[in-house]
Amino acid sequence: MSEKPVKGERRVFMTGNEVCAWAALAAEADIMYGYPITPQTDIMQYWTRLGPKFGRKFLQTEDEISAGFTTVGGVIAGKRAFSATTGPGNTLFQEPMSMAEMMRIPTVVIIPQRGGPSTATVIYSQQEVTMTTFGGNGEGFRIVYSTAGHQDLYDYTIKAFNTAWKYRFPTFVLGDGYQAKMREPLTIYDPAERGIKMVETEPLVGLPGTPGVDRPAQYLRNTYNTEEELYDVVMDIAKDYEKAAPEIIEWQDFDTDTEMDVLILAHGVVSRSAQGALPLLKDEGIRAGHFRPITLRPMPEEQMRRAAAKAKRILVVESAYGQFLKLVKQSLYGMDKPIDTLLRPGVGVTAEEIVDRIKEGR
Amino acid sequence: MTREEIALAPNMPKCWNPETKPHKFCPGCGHGLALKMLGEAIDELGIQDKVVFGCDIGCSLLSWDFFNLDSVQTHHGRTTPVITGIKRARPEIIGIAYMGDGGGYAIGAQHLVNSATRNEKVTAILINNTNYGMTGGQMAPTTLPGQKTETTPYGRDPEETGYPTLGPEMVASIAREGAYVARGSIANLRQLKKYLKKAIQNQIDGNGFSFVEVMSSCPTNWRTNAKETWSFVEKDMAEYFHVGEFRVPGQKEEK
Amino acid sequence: MRVVEAFVGEYASGKSENAINRSLELLSQNQKVTLVDLDTVEPFYTLRPLKKALQEMGLNVIAWSPEQTMGLGEAGSLLNPEMIWALKNEGSIVLDIGYGVHGAKIFNLIEGADTDPNLQVYAVVSIARPMTATKEDIVRYIKDLGNVDGLINNTHLGSETTPDVIEEGAWVITEAARELGLPVMYTAVCQELADKFANTDKMGNPIKIIRRFMPQAFW
Numbered sequence: 001m002s003e004k005p006v007k008g009e010r011r012v013f014m015t016g017n018e019v020c021a022w023a024a025l026a027a028e029a030d031i032m033y034g035y036p037i038t039p040q041t042d043i044m045q046y047w048t049r050l051g052p053k054f055g056r057k058f059l060q061t062e063d064e065i066s067a068g069f070t071t072v073g074g075v076i077a078g079k080r081a082f083s084a085t086t087g088p089g090n091t092l093f094q095e096p097m098s099m100a101e102m103m104r105i106p107t108v109v110i111i112p113q114r115g116g117p118s119t120a121t122v123i124y125s126q127q128e129v130t131m132t133t134f135g136g137n138g139e140g141f142r143i144v145y146s147t148a149g150h151q152d153l154y155d156y157t158i159k160a161f162n163t164a165w166k167y168r169f170p171t172f173v174l175g176d177g178y179q180a181k182m183r184e185p186l187t188i189y190d191p192a193e194r195g196i197k198m199v200e201t202e203p204l205v206g207l208p209g210t211p212g213v214d215r216p217a218q219y220l221r222n223t224y225n226t227e228e229e230l231y232d233v234v235m236d237i238a239k240d241y242e243k244a245a246p247e248i249i250e251w252q253d254f255d256t257d258t259e260m261d262v263l264i265l266a267h268g269v270v271s272r273s274a275q276g277a278l279p280l281l282k283d284e285g286i287r288a289g290h291f292r293p294i295t296l297r298p299m300p301e302e303q304m305r306r307a308a309a310k311a312k313r314i315l316v317v318e319s320a321y322g323q324f325l326k327l328v329k330q331s332l333y334g335m336d337k338p339i340d341t342l343l344r345p346g347v348g349v350t351a352e353e354i355v356d357r358i359k360e361g362r
Numbered sequence: 363m364t365r366e367e368i369a370l371a372p373n374m375p376k377c378w379n380p381e382t383k384p385h386k387f388c389p390g391c392g393h394g395l396a397l398k399m400l401g402e403a404i405d406e407l408g409i410q411d412k413v414v415f416g417c418d419i420g421c422s423l424l425s426w427d428f429f430n431l432d433s434v435q436t437h438h439g440r441t442t443p444v445i446t447g448i449k450r451a452r453p454e455i456i457g458i459a460y461m462g463d464g465g466g467y468a469i470g471a472q473h474l475v476n477s478a479t480r481n482e483k484v485t486a487i488l489i490n491n492t493n494y495g496m497t498g499g500q501m502a503p504t505t506l507p508g509q510k511t512e513t514t515p516y517g518r519d520p521e522e523t524g525y526p527t528l529g530p531e532m533v534a535s536i537a538r539e540g541a542y543v544a545r546g547s548i549a550n551l552r553q554l555k556k557y558l559k560k561a562i563q564n565q566i567d568g569n570g571f572s573f574v575e576v577m578s579s580c581p582t583n584w585r586t587n588a589k590e591t592w593s594f595v596e597k598d599m600a601e602y603f604h605v606g607e608f609r610v611p612g613q614k615e616e617k
Numbered sequence: 618m619r620v621v622e623a624f625v626g627e628y629a630s631g632k633s634e635n636a637i638n639r640s641l642e643l644l645s646q647n648q649k650v651t652l653v654d655l656d657t658v659e660p661f662y663t664l665r666p667l668k669k670a671l672q673e674m675g676l677n678v679i680a681w682s683p684e685q686t687m688g689l690g691e692a693g694s695l696l697n698p699e700m701i702w703a704l705k706n707e708g709s710i711v712l713d714i715g716y717g718v719h720g721a722k723i724f725n726l727i728e729g730a731d732t733d734p735n736l737q738v739y740a741v742v743s744i745a746r747p748m749t750a751t752k753e754d755i756v757r758y759i760k761d762l763g764n765v766d767g768l769i770n771n772t773h774l775g776s777e778t779t780p781d782v783i784e785e786g787a788w789v790i791t792e793a794a795r796e797l798g799l800p801v802m803y804t805a806v807c808q809e810l811a812d813k814f815a816n817t818d819k820m821g822n823p824i825k826i827i828r829r830f831m832p833q834a835f836w
Contacts, residue, residue: 063469585726
């Protein structure tokens with residue numbers, strides 16, 4: 001057995017991309033497939049340096065469509081395969097990811113979001129929410145974790161492998177360019193030391209024995225003949241997803257146990273600004289709370305509604321033009337709550353800006 | 363540029379846009395030389411009013427406002443199809459697709475292959491500097507065996523990742539009669555300009571697909587001084603990539 | 618006599634912070650100082666937002682400024698021509714150099730680096746970075762870097778840094794330095810912790826108080 005890349009646990013200082021590479025190593029990922037695109041290229045650069053020391057593999061593919069399909073291939077062969085992409089690369093990934101959705105293939109993909117649409121900027125945004133949560137064709141069921149910092153990136157990259165393989169849905173770690181490049185301390189650890197056992201992988205093809213002789217041949221497909229057949233397939237997947245959802249959803253709430261003047265809804269790194277806004281608002285005599293979904297799919301709807309019920313108004317804050325807002329409205333449907341917005345596509349949001357927005361909305 | 367700067371400016375092709383000069387390519391970059399030869403070719407053919415210039419992502423992106431030509435910056439690898447689309451809709455336009463190793467041989471390979479097999483009447487120019495420069499120096503399809511890049515930190519192992527792509531050879535073998543395919547080098551600018559002119563003239567004559575690969579330099583990512591840079595282009599790269607014309611309309615196929 | 622110093626090291630080890638502080642130190646000694654951002658891995662994201670502020674303090678800063686990077690889309694390793702000729706500037710020069718896979722070969726891109734009699738290369742090391750956490754790792758890492766004239770202990774955990782963290786770094790790095798036969802130039806301590814230290818750390822290395830600028834930089 002190869003040496004463990006992370007032994008015990010240690011407090012370290014790194015950039016977010018580096019964190020992802022270390023987390024994948026600690027999670028015993030076997031192989032990474034990828035294509036360069038800023039700002040996630042460092043993940044594969046760290047992987048190519050560190051991976052060989054621990055017997056891990058890598059392939060730089062010809063593009064992101066290939067990176068996605070080779071990742072699918074690695075997973076059906078029974079290995080912990082993962083990739084990382086962003087922006088236009090994420091767009092290309094939707095085709096292979098829709099295959100993973102239909103066939104219940106547990107891929108893991110890390111997405112440090114950049115500006116969009118098209119090439120836009122290489123820097124930051126929260127503009128890939130719609131695509132990362134619902135980007136495939138058809139009713140795709142997938143799991144999306146939205147991280148807010150380095151400890152999250154480490155914890156959820158490891159968790160992504162387990163969630164994916166346990167429940168068999170393609171899983172995404174949705175970060176952003178700021179998290180990817182900024183530096184902060186975190187604790188890296190060997191998952192085993194924390195009682196986290198990596199879910200066993202199993203191949204869908206290349207099983208031992210001779211097909212047709214020792215065992216039936218495995219026939220994998222993603223096409224169906226009749227509408228009725230498709231209906232049954234999709235409804236089955238939906239049922240499994242809805243059954244698993246309560247075990248998968250994660251969220252954080254801050255000061256939402258009492259009546260609030262305003263409930264701030266934000267995810268990812270913007271949540272940090274929302275958290276920073278709370279004491280400032282308190283000083284101004286405004287009773288504010290903050291609900292942060294960690295899983296954007298499945299969305300912790302019930303929990304969000306419970307928090308929203310106690311607030312007079314809702315403020316949705318995101319570095320996009322309404323992508324998270326759409327998910328919020330879907331979750332809060334039927335609740336008669338006024339919703340204000342602070343939408344800053346491609347631009348970071350500070351705690352002060354949230355405070356100002358709330359004060360001006362009064 | 364200020365009036366003083368214009369007065370002191372070196373000779374530039376007429377179709378260059380002086381307002382975006384000095385350009386942003388790194389010192390020692392081969393793009394500047396290739397674009398100069400392309401500019402002179404366009405001047406000498408007198409087609410400044412007919413050309414639409416497409417560029418890819420990566421360092422070729424820096425050429426988006428380089429010329430006084432209508433230009434379009436496309437997505438990575440998609441310059442060939444965008445220019446093909448323009449040409450098909452408006453055949454009187456001279457479409458030039460300008461890209462790097464990734465844009466033509468990796469993500470853009472399928473478009474290069476299909477444009478060649480359909481004999482699209484466009485001119486594709488590919489700058490080969492054996493790495494992905496703009497994103498920080500990762501491996502490219504043209505990276506040489508043993509070459510260190512950010513995704514081959516221990517040197518490219520051809521057993522693991524294959525040998526450098528021989529693009530013009532591939533295009534030459536699948537293209538139809540009427541195609542023009544060549545590989546030039548910044549180490550021989552006169553020859554390079556000749557190839558570029560022929561590649562564009564081939565489109566003007568309506569013969570077929572025209573493709574020129576340009577062996578070029580990237581001292582920034584190669585981390586080479588001037589002497590080492592030229593040596594890499596003229597010796598190391600020349601071991602794998604041979605200069606010459608691989609398909610010329612009317613002539614029998616060269617090996 | 619003019620000072621020519623290059624601060625090299627692992628990505629996010631603290632090169633830029635130390636380079637900026639050194640430049641301002643030299644400036645306060647009434648020298649003419651040029652600070653060069655030669656980080657080809659993150660060229661636009663290190664000194665860029667600070668450039669104006671540092672210039673207003675009197676430094677000559679060679680780095681791309683935000684207006685110049687308009688239209689550059691995919692950020693990358695673009696070399697500003699002024700960087701190639703950086704050593705031809707009068708006065709002292711401080712270089713903030715990001716190494717990629719080619720390590721010290723980046724000096725090939727700086728005219729005169731191979732012949733400059735004053736050039737000193739200092740490797741900035743932090744044991745909070747997992748790849749340079751132990752003596753063995755550091756020794757191997759420095760040997761791979763090529764020519765290095767001294768080490769700098771910049772061990773820290775951002776806002777969580779404590780004196781113990783810094784001293785642990787001092788210990789490990791000094792041990793590595795001894796094995797390499799190199800001096801430890803100093804141990805960096807941020808202003809907030811200055812009063813917890815005397816003139817030297819527990820290993821006898823001089824302490825240098827560092828003002829933090831990088832939090833105002835892009836990342």
